[in-house]
Amino acid sequence: MFAHALQSMQGAVSITDLEDNVLFVNQAFCDLYGYSEDDLLGRPITMVRSPHNPPEITEAILPATLRGGWEGELWNRRRDGTDIRILLKTSPVRDEAGQTIALVGVATDITRHKRHEDLLRRSEEMYSKAFHSSPAIGAILSLRDYRYVEVNTAFEERTGFSRAQALWRTPIELGFQRDPACMERVMAGLRHEGRIRNLETRFYTKAGGVLTGLLSAEVVEFGGESYVVTAIEDITERKHAEEALGETHEQLAALSMAARDAIIMMDDEGRVSFWNTAAERMFGYSQSEVLGKDLHGLLAPPGYVEKARQALPSWRQSGQGNAIGKTLELLARCKDGVTVPVELSLSSSHWKGRWNAVGIIRDISERHRAEDEVREAHAKLSRLVVELEKRDFQNSVLSEMRQLLQACSTTEETGPVVAHSVSKLFPDLQGALLLLSPSKTDLEAVVRWGGFPDDAAENVFAPEACWGLRRGVPWFAEDPGDGLACPHLKQTPPPVYACLPLVANTEVLGLLHVRQKPAARKDDARRVLGDLEEISRMLCELLSLSIANVQLRETLSHQSIRDPLTGLFNRRYFEEALQRELARASRNGQPVTVVMADVDQFKQFNDRHGHAAGDTVLAGLAGLLNTNIRDTDVACRYGGEEFALVLAELNLENGVKRVEKLRQAVKTLTVTCGGRQLGPVTLSFGVAAYPEHGTKPEEVLGAADTALYTAKRLGRDRVVVAP
Numbered sequence: 170m171f172a173h174a175l176q177s178m179q180g181a182v183s184i185t186d187l188e189d190n191v192l193f194v195n196q197a198f199c200d201l202y203g204y205s206e207d208d209l210l211g212r213p214i215t216m217v218r219s220p221h222n223p224p225e226i227t228e229a230i231l232p233a234t235l236r237g238g239w240e241g242e243l244w245n246r247r248r249d250g251t252d253i254r255i256l257l258k259t260s261p262v263r264d265e266a267g268q269t270i271a272l273v274g275v276a277t278d279i280t281r282h283k284r285h286e287d288l289l290r291r292s293e294e295m296y297s298k299a300f301h302s303s304p305a306i307g308a309i310l311s312l313r314d315y316r317y318v319e320v321n322t323a324f325e326e327r328t329g330f331s332r333a334q335a336l337w338r339t340p341i342e343l344g345f346q347r348d349p350a351c352m353e354r355v356m357a358g359l360r361h362e363g364r365i366r367n368l369e370t371r372f373y374t375k376a377g378g379v380l381t382g383l384l385s386a387e388v389v390e391f392g393g394e395s396y397v398v399t400a401i402e403d404i405t406e407r408k409h410a411e412e413a414l415g416e417t418h419e420q421l422a423a424l425s426m427a428a429r430d431a432i433i434m435m436d437d438e439g440r441v442s443f444w445n446t447a448a449e450r451m452f453g454y455s456q457s458e459v460l461g462k463d464l465h466g467l468l469a470p471p472g473y474v475e476k477a478r479q480a481l482p483s484w485r486q487s488g489q490g491n492a493i494g495k496t497l498e499l500l501a502r503c504k505d506g507v508t509v510p511v512e513l514s515l516s517s518s519h520w521k522g523r524w525n526a527v528g529i530i531r532d533i534s535e536r537h538r539a540e541d542e543v544r545e546a547h548a549k550l551s552r553l554v555v556e557l558e559k560r561d562f563q564n565s566v567l568s569e570m571r572q573l574l575q576a577c578s579t580t581e582e583t584g585p586v587v588a589h590s591v592s593k594l595f596p597d598l599q600g601a602l603l604l605l606s607p608s609k610t611d612l613e614a615v616v617r618w619g620g621f622p623d624d625a626a627e628n629v630f631a632p633e634a635c636w637g638l639r640r641g642v643p644w645f646a647e648d649p650g651d652g653l654a655c656p657h658l659k660q661t662p663p664p665v666y667a668c669l670p671l672v673a674n675t676e677v678l679g680l681l682h683v684r685q686k687p688a689a690r691k692d693d694a695r696r697v698l699g700d701l702e703e704i705s706r707m708l709c710e711l712l713s714l715s716i717a718n719v720q721l722r723e724t725l726s727h728q729s730i731r732d733p734l735t736g737l738f739n740r741r742y743f744e745e746a747l748q749r750e751l752a753r754a755s756r757n758g759q760p761v762t763v764v765m766a767d768v769d770q771f772k773q774f775n776d777r778h779g780h781a782a783g784d785t786v787l788a789g790l791a792g793l794l795n796t797n798i799r800d801t802d803v804a805c806r807y808g809g810e811e812f813a814l815v816l817a818e819l820n821l822e823n824g825v826k827r828v829e830k831l832r833q834a835v836k837t838l839t840v841t842c843g844g845r846q847l848g849p850v851t852l853s854f855g856v857a858a859y860p861e862h863g864t865k866p867e868e869v870l871g872a873a874d875t876a877l878y879t880a881k882r883l884g885r886d887r888v889v890v891a892p
Contacts, residue, residue, distance in 0.1 A: 176636065178197065182196055183273070184272070190214070201247070203248035212655075242258060251568075303323060312356075328345055340594060438481075469501075495514075499511055563704055577724075578722065579723060587602045598698075599619030603615070621684075666685065667683050737791045750815050754817075760870075763869045765810050768787070771809075778847060787810065798814065799816075838850055852886070856889070
């Protein structure tokens with residue numbers, strides 16, 4: 170029950186003895202490090218440690234665990250050689266006497282988490298300068314609980330709250346905002362619309378002062394979390410100026426002339442009646458140049474002048490209009506013709522029986538630049554995240570392909586693995602995997618995907634017909650109509666294609682050829698080809714080494730079960746095959762015939778013609794046996810001049826008939842060695858069957874062997890059935 174519980178845990182669990190040798194690992198541990206359970210049991214747990222860990226950390230784990238436990242971050246290494254960052258927690262296992270008998274460790278993969286932390290640090294470096302240098306009161310809050318995660322210098326200077334006091338507190342908890350209902354409206358607007366522009370709100374400083382600000386906020390996504398970037402324009406002074414409009418014109422003039430924002434007053438005819446110093450600096454006109462002139466004709470961009478003049482009669486009567494009482498972001502034209510973004514707060518004042526409009530204008534060019542920098546930083550971060558996700562996906566697919574190729578036992582099995590993985594990486598491309606033929610004269614396609622043509626000329630060609638194999642490096646071609654297309658592309662070359670040579674230890678193994686699908690867009694194919702070029706070296710090395718390893722395993726397997734002289738199976742394989750066929754026959758109720766055969770007078774033949782001639786005869790007999798048995802039968806060289814056959818699903822009567830035909834065929838065999846015709850050659854056969862002569866391999870084989878000796882004793886060149 171407890172073992173099942175440990176297997177079900179998501180964390181990678183290991184149990185070791187006091188010498189750090191592995192006693193138990195769960196499936197999550199095997200999946201994390203890429204080992205099987207058999208690979209790990211009895212081995213030191215340090216086999217998964219990366220050499221990048223400082224010695225003082227790794228040496229402290231065991232003593233700390235024995236004292237009661239250890240927790241910390243480590244670099245560990247997977248079976249494929251990649252390093253991962255883990256969070257490791259260890260504890261001792263004690264018996265009833267309190268003695269430590271084993272150590273338990275639980276590892277959690279935090280590689281992706283660390284990567285996200287690194288991204289966040291780089292992101293902070295990109296936007297930190299723009300954010301902290303902004304004159305607006307800036308802050309970043311979590312949308313989930315509306316707590317501060319960052320504030321800028323203007324926030325600290327204007328509110329009196331330090332950064333340390335503000336972080337991880339809400340505006341209400343900090344005392345910067347005292348109206349919970351207002352806060353709820355702001356949060357609801359952000360969740361619904363994703364942004365707020367120029368919401369006039371009251372704020373409070375640490376010293377108890379009141380600030381009136383225009384709150385602009387926008388929701389941004391980062392690292393899977395939603396944040397709110399806020400900028401507050403302090404309009405307290407502007408509000409004071411507006412409240413003072415009821416006082417005398419001299420007081421208004423004094424206040425407005427000292428203001429940092431441009432303050433402009435317009436009469437009911439649309440003419441400038443007041444123009445402060447800030448307006449002179451902002452727009453380049455002196456007061457004497459503009460007084461009594463048409464305001465919209467001076468400052469309004471083309472296309473807006475007529476619209477403003479059409480609204481003038483209605484405002485002249487009521488003092489109301491679409492822009493009155495609002496704060497707007499507009500473009501204004503300066504004296505030199507340059508347009509600048511401005512923030513306009515417009516109000517109406519009834520003075521001496523006539524309506525006047527008072528506008529407070531702020532140049533927000535710097536704010537726009539800061540916002541543009543923040544947006545650009547966010548865009549760069551988004552592109553970086555997309556690129557990292559793409560690389561993560563490519564690494565995941567390549568890792569999966571590496572594991573599948575390692576599990577392949579034959580070259581034929583590698584084809585579907587390559588097709589599956591490459592089409593997963595590059596779905597917009599079609600392709601084929603071509604391997605060098607045994608004669609080493611041609612490349613032959615072992616698998617195709619994505620609608621790759623089945624034309625013979627595209628699937629079989631000489632290695633010299635490929636530029637990639639000639640040069641020994643990947644060949645990428647766009648618009649190969651200029652004459653540099655590979656010669657193996659007999660038909661019209663595709664607009665975009667690539668040839669990746671597969672070479673291991675200077676020996677050519679094959680070629681990975683991919684090309685644009687007929688229906689694919691050329692730009693998409695070029696983009697995908699660029700992605701392929703980035704990982705081409707890694708992909709070529711992975712495929713080359715994997716295919717070379719599979720071919721080596723095939724060669725070794727063939728050598729272990731085949732007789733090198735005759736090419737027939739050897740005695741060891743025959744004994745395994747006999748046991749397997751008898752077990753299958755027992756399950757299915759089918760017969761099996763076993764045959765032992767021996768070359769008659771073979772010693773005298775060797776003495777007369779020599780051992781080379783004897784070897785030629787054995788090879789010729791092997792070829793005859795192979796051509797006269799079924800695919801389901803097994804023929805082997807049992808030893809010396811002896812042969813053995815397993816005839817599956819063949820009863821004794823039919824088996825004897827089949828063997829008799831073999832005996833007759835042997836007598837017609839013609840063997841030539843050194844220009845001389847050798848022969849004739851005859852065989853003696855002993856035949857036994859399952860279940861008539863036994864149910865165990867040694868019983869049936871012994872009966873057939875006894876029958877063979879009987880055939881020898883009775884005069885050779887005959888078939889004898891076991892009694």
